[in-house]
Amino acid sequence: MILRKISSPYLRFGLLALLGILVIGFLFVMSVYLGAWGKVPSKKELSSFEYQRATEVYSADSVLIGKYFLYDRQPVPFEQFPEQLIQALISIEDERFYDHSGVDATSLLRVGIKSILLQDKSSGGGSTLTQQLAKNLYPRKDRQQSNLVVDKIKEMIMASRLEDSYSKKEILTLYLNTVSFGDNTFGVESTALKFFNKHTKDLNLEESAVLVGMLKATYGYNPRVFPENSLRRRNLVLQSMANNDFLTDSEKDSLTQLPLKLDYKKYDYDAGLAPYFREEVRKKLLKWSADEKQNGNDYNIYTNGLKVYTTLDYKMQRIAESVMRKHMKSLQGQFEKSYGKRAPWTSNTKIIEKAVRATPHYKKLVANGLSAKQAWDSLEHKRNMTFEDWSGDRTLMASTIDSVKHYLKFLNTGSLAIDAKTGAVRTWIGGIDFKNFKFDHVAQSQRQVGSTFKPIVYTAALEVGIPPCAYFSASEVEYENLKGWSPSNSGNKDEAYLNYSMEESLSNSVNTVAVKVMEATGIDNVIVQAKKMGVFSKLPEQPSLALGTGEIYANELAGVYASYVNDGMAVLPYLIETITDQKDSVLVNFEPKRAKNRAFSTQTRQIMLEMMKSTINTGTASRIRTTYKMQNDIAGKTGTTQNNKDAWFVALTPKLVSVTWVGLDNHEIGFKSTSLGQGANAALPLFALWYKELGRDKKYDPITKAKFERPSKYVLDQMDCDPVKRDGFFKRLFTDPNKKKTKKFRRKN
Structure with missing residues (x-):
């Protein structure tokens, strides 16, 4: 043995110790190699590695607008x-x-x-x-x-x-x-x-x-x-x-010697273009992946590196968001000024208490055993908080209750524009700020639609045979069998002597006439017509439906109105065109979903378009022509709900349908005045400013310069009548404009 030949015991011990260390080291390495300290991936596992990739979301014009990832x-x-x-x-x-x-x-x-x-x-x-x-x-x-x-x-x-x-x-x-x-x-x-x-x-x-x-x-x-x-x-x-x-x-x-130059573009799910749209796409993808799992395909939208090609038009959306910020900032200022120091979000104790008790913070404190007073006292504790508004961020000493009051006051909005023929969503704005207001006012919010429901009533009337030149009195009526319900107009007492044609009453949104048209048509017929046109929300079987008390989603309303420019067939707005895998192999194509049958005749469609053109040209939406000086082919309808809670505007163009809502999330707070909160003032500008910007870009000429079809001679002849007829002298003589007529509302005809 070599060690025996070494005379020094110290050297022999040193060599033995070194040999021992080497043996132990070797055994230790082998134990790791064999998995004693946890499995070591095999060569096969390493050679078949796959990345966890982010799913990429693209606009219709192939611009990356978002990602979903772990x-x-x-x-x-x-x-x-x-x-x-x-x-x-x-x-x-x-x-x-x-x-x-x-x-x-x-x-x-x-x-x-x-x-x-x-x-x-x-x-x-x-x-x-x-x-x-x-x-x-x-x-x-x-x-x-x-x-x-x-x-x-x-x-x-x-x-x-x-x-x-x-x-x-x-x-x-x-x-x-x-x-x-x-x-x-x-x-x-x-x-x-x-x-x-x-x-x-x-x-x-x-x-x-x-x-x-x-x-x-x-x-x-x-x-x-x-x-x-x-x-x-x-x-x-x-x-x-x-x-x-x-x-x-x-x-x-x-x-x-070169300076450091960045062009930082952090991807923030709460920020960036179309955050509400991206969130809705994410929900659609989760549903699709769940359905695919039933078919044996396991797709994970956060790790599989899918590519999602959507219907969104990048530039249209960018313009829409820019316009929204400009208009809503201005409107918010006017809104707060109109209330002055007695604003409900600062002085109405009932509204504030209700809002605070609805917060997760309050509910959690109560669930943990605190009394209502103790929970309230806890939420009054002040600390450094950042409040955001249209002027920027402010950091101040404030409480959770102060925060609730601050965010109670904000007007919000929901708008979308769809391709009138296919339902492809071109723009989608679910709210003013996704970071602070996650609720999507396009896909999640059912609000009363006000006068934007009236075209459905008038469509039903035409379909049952009421001619467009039928006249209805604008006089106010108190309906005995409806607990004295008496719909009124915002006009003057002279309306008691006026009789409106269908076109004139729709374009000027005359409430008393709309109810009478509903009565003449029949509530059941109106609801059936609404369903034919794509309304899937449950509607109240009440005469007030004529004034838009039904609650409908904004995207639902867009699909309904599309029937007027889509040969009478409603569409279902859709967001995704194609999904591919990471190698660009198509996994699924989504086809437009259109109604199989026409909801109304060609004649009715042409008449309704002419009526809604009048809304733009001379009616409640005439500021499209007067204020914004737009000469494009546009039809549409404004809407304002009771107590100015909801402002609506629906625009029809030959290629696009646009729906816009403006209001507050808290249903107990409305606009201070109709002049400020009506659809023509609060909602219409969001369309007008956006469409006007599109008109400045030649790329969109095929859309903004498109023309409606000319109605048939028969339709024009059918509508050739005076818009308003005034009662004769003797009828006016024996009519007291201050006295309401009383009658029973006929539910069935």
Whole structure:
């Protein structure tokens, strides 16, 4: 034996100890290899790795508008990595990348000597890019120091297996597509889009160096948070590139003089274009994936990297949101000024208490055993809070109750525009601010629709044979069998002597006539007509339905009105055109859903369009012509509900249907006056300003310059009558305009 030949007992003991350490080390490494400390992924598992990819949402014109993800990752192929990006990465992270087989023995020896013997903490970790990739693919579950050695050995084993399974190019591709850059952003493509608003393939050299520099410490070298640190790190990367002959000294010196320039575009689910639309798309996708699971297909919208192509028009939506912010800011100011110091959100105790008790904070406190008074007292505790409004953010000492009062006052809105023929949604605004008002006023809100329901009543009347030139008295009537209900108009007493044609009464939204048209038509016939036109919400079987007391969704109303420009057939608004997998293979195409049968005759359709053109030209929506000076072919209807709670405007054009609602989420608060809260003032401008902007873009000429079909001669002849007839002299003589007529409402004809 060799040991017996060694005379020194100390040397023999030292060698035995060293041999023992080596044996124990070998056995320890083998135990890790064999899985005694937790399974090590096999070569097969590593070679079949699939990314968790973000699902991407695109507009109809292929603009990326959003993503759904657990990890914000958008993998790209090696060919899209700029050469300088690879050079920067190798220079600073793994100089011998092309020379080792996953583990760099030279670096390990350096780290061992400096870290263990010399206690130099700046020596680094000695991990190769391949080892870092192993850690990216299988993150360490336990961060305790005691497990560090096991984790390192596992990563070395995985690195060796990765090198056996992939080429160097493939390892770089996997690494750059999986590595974390912080802020829940994974992979260089998502990071390039976030910090420089450009794709990886378009990064220049200094930008590549900034991103590579972040890998050392994703927070400490974040260029947005610590720009000075990031700049120093970038320059160190450039120096490493020069040291490795990827840059000349003069190139390096020139680049290090450049300032740090970002074009930061953080993806925030609450912000960005069309957040309410994206949320509705997400809900549709979840339903689709659940249905597909029943068919044996398991799609995860957060990890499978699907591509969702929607119907949304990017520029239309951008204009719509810009117009909304401008109009709603102005209207909010007028609204608050109209109430002055006696605003209900500050002085109406009943409304405030009800709103506070509806909050999750109050309900949680009560559920935890606090009395109503104790819960209220707790919510009155003041602290630093940020209040947001149209003028910006304000931080002040305030309580939860103060916050409730603040957000009670905000007017909100819901609007959408759809393709009149298919129902494809072109714009969708569910509210003024998704961050603070998650409730979607397009898809989730059923509100009374006011006078926008009247066209359905008049359509039903035409369908049962009432001619467009039939006249109805505008006089106010008290209906004995309806507990004295007496609908009225906003006009003067002289209306008691007037008789309106159907066209004139609809275009000027005469309430008394609408009820009489409903009576002549029959409530049942009106409800049947509404269903034929696509109304699926339950409607009240009451005469007040003529005035729009039925509660209908905004997107539902859009599909109903589409029948007037779609050959009498309603459509169902839809948001998604196509879903593909990450390789662009089509998984599903969504077809437009249109009614199979016409809801009314061609003659009725043409008459109704002419009536609603009059609404725009001379009726309640005439400010389209007078204030906004628009000469486009437009038909439409305004709507205002009781006590000015809801303002509506529906616009019909040859190509688009637009529906807009404005009001408050709290149903107990309305506009102070009809002049401020009527549909023509609160809702109509959102359409007018948007459509006028579209008219300035030649791209939309086929839409904004489209013309309605000319009605037939028969229809024009049918409508050729005086709009208003005045009662004769003797009838006026014996009629007291201050005295209401009384009668019973006939429910059936």
